[in-house]
Structure formats: C-alpha cells, structure tokens
Amino acid sequence: MSLNINVIKDKILSENWFVLRNMTYELTRSDGSVVRHKREVYDRGNGATIMLYNRRKQSVVLVRQFRVATWVNGNEDGMLIETCAGLLDNDEPEVCVRKEAIEETGFEVGEVRKLFELYMSPGGVTELIHFFIAEYSDAQRANDGGGVDDEEIDVLELPFSQALEMVANGEIRDGKAVILLQYLQTSGLMTRDI
Numbered sequence: 001m002s003l004n005i006n007v008i009k010d011k012i013l014s015e016n017w018f019v020l021r022n023m024t025y026e027l028t029r030s031d032g033s034v035v036r037h038k039r040e041v042y043d044r045g046n047g048a049t050i051m052l053y054n055r056r057k058q059s060v061v062l063v064r065q066f067r068v069a070t071w072v073n074g075n076e077d078g079m080l081i082e083t084c085a086g087l088l089d090n091d092e093p094e095v096c097v098r099k100e101a102i103e104e105t106g107f108e109v110g111e112v113r114k115l116f117e118l119y120m121s122p123g124g125v126t127e128l129i130h131f132f133i134a135e136y137s138d139a140q141r142a143n144d145g146g147g148v149d150d151e152e153i154d155v156l157e158l159p160f161s162q163a164l165e166m167v168a169n170g171e172i173r174d175g176k177a178v179i180l181l182q183y184l185q186t187s188g189l190m191t192r193d194i
Contacts, residue, residue, distance in 0.1 A: 004028035008036070018044040041124055048130040049085035050097040051180035052107055053160070054137065055190060060163050061105050061136060062177060064154040065147070070173075081156065081166065082174035085129070093130035101134070105155050106145030109134040115183060120175055131180060133189075160190050 009024040024038045052061035064081045071078030086100040094112055101109050112134040119128055147153035158166075163181055166172040172181070184190050 003030070013040070018042060039124065041126060043126045045087050045089070045126075046093075046128045046130070047085055047087045048093040048096040048100070048132065049083045049176045049180070050101055050109070050112065050132040050134055051083050051177070051184065052101065052105060052109065052134055052136040053184055053190065054135060058160045058190060059157055060160055060181070060184070061107065062156045062158060062163065062172070063104050063145075064156055065151065075173075080174055081172045081177065083176045083180055085176060094132070097130075097132045097134075102142055102145075104145050104147050104151075104153050106143040107136045107140050108142040109136055109140060111135070115180075118179070129176065131176070131183075133180065133184070160184065 004027070006026045006028070007023065008026060009022070011022045012019060013022050014020040019042075021041045021043065022038070023041055024036065026034050026036050028034050053059070061084070062081050063084055064079055066078045067075075067080040067082075068078060070080050084097070084100050084104045086096055086104075088096050091099065093114070097112060098109060101107050112132045115131045115133060117128050117130050119125075121127070145153065145155040160181075163172065163177075164185060167178050167181055172178060
C-alpha cells in the first residue's frame with residue numbers, strides 16, 4: 001500500500017525538553033481519495049533498553065523510578081518498575097545500553113544481544129526503541145547503580161518467576177519490561193541447562 005503525503009502545516013508548539021509539533025497533512029490513498037488529518041507529534045529522539053538476566057540464579061535486574069507521566073495518568077505514587085533504558089543522545093544503541101546499564105543498575109555488562117527495534121506509541125510519538133538483552137553476573141557489578149545526579153533509581157534484582165508474576169498481577173506495567181520478560185520466557189533462555 002502506497003500513500004502520497006502532502007504536509008500542509010508543520011508548526012513547532014514547544015521545544016522545552018523535546019519537540020512537540022502540530023501537523024496538518026493530506027493523505028492521498030491508493031483509490032485516489034484525499035483525507036486531511038491534524039495531529040500533534042512528540043519527537044523525543046530514539047532510545048535503547050536492555051534486560052539483564054542470569055540463567056544460573058534465574059534472576060533479572062529491573063529498575064524502579066518516578067515517572068511523572070504515569071502519576072498524571074493515575075499511578076498513585078508515580079513509581080514504575082521498568083528495564084534500564086535511555087535516549088541515544090547521538091550514541092549508537094549498544095553504546096547507550098552499556099552506559100545506561102552501569103549508571104542505572106551498576107552492572108558493567110559483557111556481550112549484549114540486539115533483538116529488535118519497536119515503536120512503542122506510534123500514534124503520536126516518533127521514538128524508536130532498540131531492545132537488547134545481556135547476561136550478567138555478580139562479578140560484573142561495578143557500583144551500586146541508582147542513576148545520575150537528577151535521578152533516584154532503585155535497582156531490583158528479582159527472581160525471574162517473581163518478575164513474571166508481577167507482570168500478571170499488574171505490578172510491572174512498563175511495556176519494555178513486559179516485552180523483554182516475555183521474550184526471555186518464550187525464547188527458552190531462562191529454562192535451558194547451564
């Protein structure tokens with residue numbers, strides 16, 4: 001299916017932290033009909049996320065931090081359990097996840113494996129997230145983690161089975177974490193002999 005897109009208006013509403021645009025555009029469909037849309041698009045750059053797992057201990061490392069958008073949307077304390085993640089900020093995705101892993105979790109990971117790239121909210125957000133996994137060991141702990149100066153991040157090393165239960169009961173509601181936990185479960189990585 002091929003669409004012809006004609007931008008009528010592209011106005012920047014805010015460049016406070018990221019770029020919020022108001023766009024009016026016309027789509028010419030394959031049948032020749034033209035449809036006009038007016039949308040706001042939030043350009044926050046692309047990001048990367050990583051799930052640290054340990055097959056021997058049957059554990060994963062997640063982080064918990066305050067996320068204002070979840071609080072605004074009814075998450076009572078605003079705290080969210082999620083995977084270690086960050087914006088690329090001109091870094092390559094693998095460089096980003098290595099940097100974020102040490103800053104947020106305290107683990108200096110070895111080999112990382114890229115799984116896929118996904119849009120998490122394509123109706124209005126431009127961000128493409130690169131998903132990675134890496135095995136970790138206690139010997140790779142370089143510091144306590146917890147984030148950089150303006151962050152307050154709790155590091156959670158959880159049994160894999162408990163993390164899956166937390167998805168089922170709604171304690172883990174971060175899409176990145178759910179996707180990567182389910183990947184570990186369906187791939188058999190956490191059930192193979194060591």
